[in-house]
Amino acid sequence: MNNTSITEPFVIEALRAGDRLEFSRVVEALSGKVYRLALKMLENPQDAEDVLQETFIKAFRGLKNFDGRSSLSTWIYRIASNEALMHLRRKHPEIISLDQPVETEDGEQEPVQIVDWCCLPEEELLSTEGRRHLDEAVEMLSPALRVVFLLRDIEGLSTEETAQALNLSEEAVKTRLSRARFRLREILSGYYRERVLEKQAHGA
Amino acid sequence: MAHEHCRHLLGGISDYVDEEASEALCAEIERHLAECENCRVVVDTLRKTVSLYHSTCEPAEVPSDVKQRLYKRLDLSEFLE
Missing domain, CATH: 1.10.10.10 (Winged helix-like DNA-binding domain superfamily/Winged helix DNA-binding domain)
Structure with a gap:
């Protein structure tokens, strides 16, 4: 696993000023992570590619307002997560939104299967x-x-x-x-x- | 898992396998695990579940055709390595 909280090597001032070379470094560093997240959220390569593209388009447009309260990678993950969830909502309007409570019943997560499969090779x-x-x-x-x-x-x-x-x-x-x-x-x-x-x- | 004490500890087990539970909670869970076989199985299989996902994490790579289209859409093709 890669820890994203390591110091990020991007020049935020250049990014805010619209420096395309610097932005290409961000895309190079983070596009793989965004694509992996989108693929696992959406289970479809075409949808994942749409989310990947939309994420970086929105990031480029929004960078001038990036306030640095989170790291840049967390901020990109935020855009990507929103894009993936919006994509899912468009395709499946019936699914619950992220803002609604997840749990519906008491004891929902109570374990039922008690079998020790750790011994399997x-x-x-x-x-x-x-x-x-x-x-x-x-x-x-x-x-x-x-x-x-x-x-x-x-x-x-x-x-x-x-x-x-x-x-x-x-x-x-x-x-x-x-x-x-x-x-x-x-x-x-x-x-x-x-x-x-x-x-x-x-x-x- | 039917016992009240098992239910009571359930919420802390995910933190416990991350080694992020408080000292007091860790001690309580460990005391309980020493006497509850079912909870031991649940904790072991939960820990195994998390470790399997960690160990199978795929590399974060974008296929080259997807990458090319991304750079083109962003008007960054000149920087594509």
């Missing part, structure tokens, strides 16, 4: 099929949980940076990250339950 968990399970599980998260999980656990932003990027409180970020991780754990436990039982049967 790494080569199985990280095989092509294992990786597909991981991707599918992320796709099953609601957008509001998915974006928090991706920023924290895939992009490596801190809780504070994620809160800045999504305009949420740090407490809300922690709660949503916890819910996302418990949900993923539940889905993966469902996948691996049978494998563990098979293994136990063979070992018995």
Whole structure:
């Protein structure tokens, strides 16, 4: 994971003044991260490319107003997250917005699957099929949980940076990250339950 | 996971696997884990889940055709390496 809070090498004054060479350095450094986030949010390369382009167009236009309250990369993640969520809303108007409460019922995240699949070999968990399970599980998260999980656990932003990027409180970020991780754990436990039982049967 | 104490600790477990839980909460969770097999499994599999995602994180790369179109759209093609 890359930590984004390292000192950024960009010349903010040049960027605010519209320096295109300096902006190309920002694009070079951050476009891969924005594309990865968009791809995992939208699950479609064409949509991810649209979000990638829109993010940097908006960033270039907005740079003169960049106030430096967050790092530049967090600010770009903020634009990218908004673009991805807007894209999803346009395509699926029925999905919940990021501002609405995520939880609907008490005890929603209470673990159901109690099976210890940590004993399964790494080569199985990280095989092509294992990786597909991981991707599918992320796709099953609601957008509001998915974006928090991706920023924290895939992009490596801190809780504070994620809160800045999504305009949420740090407490809300922690709660949503916890819910996302418990949900993923539940889905993966469902996948691996049978494998563990098979293994136990063979070992018995 | 049916016990009240298990439910009570649930909210702190994500912080606990990140080693960001307070000392008091860590101690409470660890005391509970010592006597609750179900919660041990939940914590172990949650930790494993997070570590699997960390270890499979793909490199942040833009395919070259996507990159070319991006630079063109931004009128930055002259800076494309």
